[in-house]
Each structure stands twice: as structure tokens, then as C-alpha cells.
Amino acid sequence: MSLWDRTNWQEGFPFSPTRLKPKGSDRPGTASEAVTAPRIPEDGTPPVPWAPPVPKPTPGATLQRFAPRRALLRLLPLAAFAWGGSGSARGSSPTLPRTRPDHLLIWVVAGRMRLQIARQTVEMRPGSLRFLPAGTAFAALPLPGAEGHVLTISPDLSHGLDPALPRQVTAGHVGAAGDALLVTLRDLADEAARASDRRALTCHLTLLSLRLSRLDPEPDRSPTDLQAAARNAAPPHPDRPLVERFLALAAVELGHCRSLAGLAQDLGTTLTVLDRACLAARGRRAVDLLHGLRLDRAAELLRHTDCPPARIAQDLGYASHAHLTRAFVTATGRTPEAYRHQMRQP
Incomplete structure (x- = not known):
């Protein structure tokens, strides 16, 4: 028999069974078992199936950011309200105007509040009131001892009011209508907290709009303000x-x-x-x-x-x-x- 003749010699050396254990998974039919099998696979190894597609992971509902319900109307104490961006600073007071998405009513009862709007800085005194429509850029800082009220109103609540809320920055003096205005603000806050009927809230907002249209003009400025204005007086x-x-x-x-x-x-x-x-x-x-x-x-x-x-x-x-x-x-x-x-x- 020639050395190169084909025989059916498939047993014994070098085809003796291996003593090595297959590495990897112990499940039958895997590629690792086929490689280390004691016999030569004549029919080939079955194809290894592809891994099933893994769905893209998405954060669960508990991991998502909780977005609280946005308040439509809020009544805040003046001393707790400050707005604006910090400037390059010598101090920590807000000096750069910023916009807000809601209408704002600022009423100073005692003390003073510094308000920067339209590149001008004014100090609101007791009785002063400002109404700032949504989108107005301003900076506000209550000075020590300031007291009063700040009302924020969502623009969605102002639709259909007659008379309508002012569309421009409005300044005035509360005067003798302070008690009535305070009752209106508190009624608005109570009605917004109930959130039962939008029609009642609309009625209170209509009353507020009417009171804003009847504000007194701001009184003459103090002697200090008059002296400062005289120094920067324009042509007469x-x-x-x-x-x-x-x-x-x-x-x-x-x-x-x-x-x-x-x-x-x-x-x-x-x-x-x-x-x-x-x-x-x-x-x-x-x-x-x-x-x-x-x-x-x-x-x-x-x-x-x-x-x-x-x-x-x-x-x-x-x-x-x-x-x-x-x-x-x-x-x-x-x-x-x-x-x-x-x-x-x-």
C-alpha cells in the first residue's frame, strides 16, 4: 500500500479521542464543543444562530425627570422676589435684565425696590406699582426693609379680558385704592389655589385689569430724586x-x-x-x-x-x-x- 493511498483509517493515532474538555458553554451543539469533539465532524458544524436583537434601552418612568404642574397664578411677598442676572460684579445684586414668560405686577407697600428696565434704573417707593407684560426684560432687587406683593399671571389667563391687561409697561400709584387692590390680589390667589372654575378666575382678573386702568399717576419725586434729575437735566x-x-x-x-x-x-x-x-x-x-x-x-x-x-x-x-x-x-x-x-x- 502506497503511502499516499487513501484509506478509511479514522481511528487511533492521530485520530485518538481527546482528553481535553470543551471550553466555554456546556450546552451541546456549540462551536466550542464541535472543535474539541473526539471525532472529526464529517457533516460540518451547524451554523450558530445570530443573537436576537436587543431593544434600545429607554429610561423607565421612574427615572424620567419629574416636571411639576406649572402654577398659572402666584402671589409672592415682595421681599422674597428678586430677578435678573448677576453682572460682572462688584456685588451680588442682579444687574442684567432678563425676560419672564408671565405677566408681572409689583406693588411696593413699604421700603424701596430697585427696578432696572429699558436701560434705566428706578427705585420704587411705597405705593408705587408696576405692571410688566410677559417678555419684558428687567432686573429687580428689593432693598432691605422692603415689603409688598408680587403677582405672576400666565398669559393664557389673560385671553378674553375686558378691559384687557396692559400691553406695555404700566406705572402708577395705588393711592386710596390699596385696601381694595389687596382684597383683589388675595381673592385671585385663593381662586387659583382652588383651580375649580376658570370663569371665576377670569372675573377676578377682569376686576384687576379695571383697577390697573384707574391707577393714580405717581406723585412728585423726593427732593433727593429731584436734585439728581436736575444735575442730569436735558434742555427745557x-x-x-x-x-x-x-x-x-x-x-x-x-x-x-x-x-x-x-x-x-x-x-x-x-x-x-x-x-x-x-x-x-x-x-x-x-x-x-x-x-x-x-x-x-x-x-x-x-x-x-x-x-x-x-x-x-x-x-x-x-x-x-x-x-x-x-x-x-x-x-x-x-x-x-x-x-x-x-x-x-x-
Whole structure:
């Protein structure tokens, strides 16, 4: 028999049974058992099935972030309310205005409260009241000894009121109507806590809106305030019609990238005269009034339209979307996208 002839020799050396135990799983039919089997597999090994697909893990309901029910209306003590972003600071007081998604009523009963709004800082005195519509950028800090009330109102509750709540920042003095206003605020808080019937809450809000429309004008300022105002006094006869015509023209030309000098020329004056008139009538330069007008229009479009922020920046004369974002963050503390999301929260 030739060495190369095929035989049926499949037993004994080198085909003697192995004494090694198969590694891995002890289940029959696995690949490890087939490799270390005592006999040569003639028919091959059965294919190892693929592992069944594993579903994508999702956090359970108990692990998800709990979102509490948002209060529609809250009455807070004035001393416990502070709002704004901390500035670069020498102190910890809020110095950078921030927006809120709800309407706000601030009423000072005793002490003082520092309020920064529209790039101006005022100190509210006893009896002073401010109503700030949703989306208004402001900073507020109660000074030591301040007492009063702060009412937050969800914009959803203000629909259908007659008279409607003010759409602009409203300032006034409570005067002799303080007791009646306090009863109205407490009734609103009690009715909101019950959350039984929205119609009753609407009636109380209508009464509050009526009281806001009948506020007394703020009394004359204290001698200290008058002296400070005298030091920064503007010219005695500001050209208010010129300023109003400038604002009307600027509102029409927002998206045309017109220069201030060109706008002043269209009004028949110079930029220097226009700046003086704006400082005398509004306390701000023409360029600041133009920036404020552009920001107000951008905020209105973000609240009431679905126009992309990049398109809003283009339509209002901003150099780019980034330019709009920087201006908006500086004024409100939020990006245009975050502001739109905040104002549309349910």
C-alpha cells in the first residue's frame, strides 16, 4: 500500500479521542464543543444562530425627570422676589435684565425696590406699582426693609379680558385704592389655589385689569430724586415732534440698512440736532432708540410669527443671525430661539 493511498483509517493515532474538555458553554451543539469533539465532524458544524436583537434601552418612568404642574397664578411677598442676572460684579445684586414668560405686577407697600428696565434704573417707593407684560426684560432687587406683593399671571389667563391687561409697561400709584387692590390680589390667589372654575378666575382678573386702568399717576419725586434729575437735566424745550417723526421713519426703514445721517437728512436736520432732541425727549441717543426699536420689533416677530430668526435678522437690518443673537442676549439674557420657546410654553 502506497503511502499516499487513501484509506478509511479514522481511528487511533492521530485520530485518538481527546482528553481535553470543551471550553466555554456546556450546552451541546456549540462551536466550542464541535472543535474539541473526539471525532472529526464529517457533516460540518451547524451554523450558530445570530443573537436576537436587543431593544434600545429607554429610561423607565421612574427615572424620567419629574416636571411639576406649572402654577398659572402666584402671589409672592415682595421681599422674597428678586430677578435678573448677576453682572460682572462688584456685588451680588442682579444687574442684567432678563425676560419672564408671565405677566408681572409689583406693588411696593413699604421700603424701596430697585427696578432696572429699558436701560434705566428706578427705585420704587411705597405705593408705587408696576405692571410688566410677559417678555419684558428687567432686573429687580428689593432693598432691605422692603415689603409688598408680587403677582405672576400666565398669559393664557389673560385671553378674553375686558378691559384687557396692559400691553406695555404700566406705572402708577395705588393711592386710596390699596385696601381694595389687596382684597383683589388675595381673592385671585385663593381662586387659583382652588383651580375649580376658570370663569371665576377670569372675573377676578377682569376686576384687576379695571383697577390697573384707574391707577393714580405717581406723585412728585423726593427732593433727593429731584436734585439728581436736575444735575442730569436735558434742555427745557425738547423737540418732541422731531423725535416722533424720527421713530416713525426708522420703523419704516428698519430693513433697508439706512444710516442715521441719512435718516436725519430725510427729516431736514442733522445728526447732531437729532441726537440732542432724542436725549432731551427720551433720555437716549438716536442710535440707542434705533436699537431699541429694532429689538422690540424682533421680539414681536418672535412671539407672534414662525419666521426663522435668520430671516428676522435680515428683514430688520441686522448684519447676520449672529448679530441679532448678540444684541438679543445682551438685552434679554436669552437667544432668540430660547426667547421664542419661553414665550410659547403651555
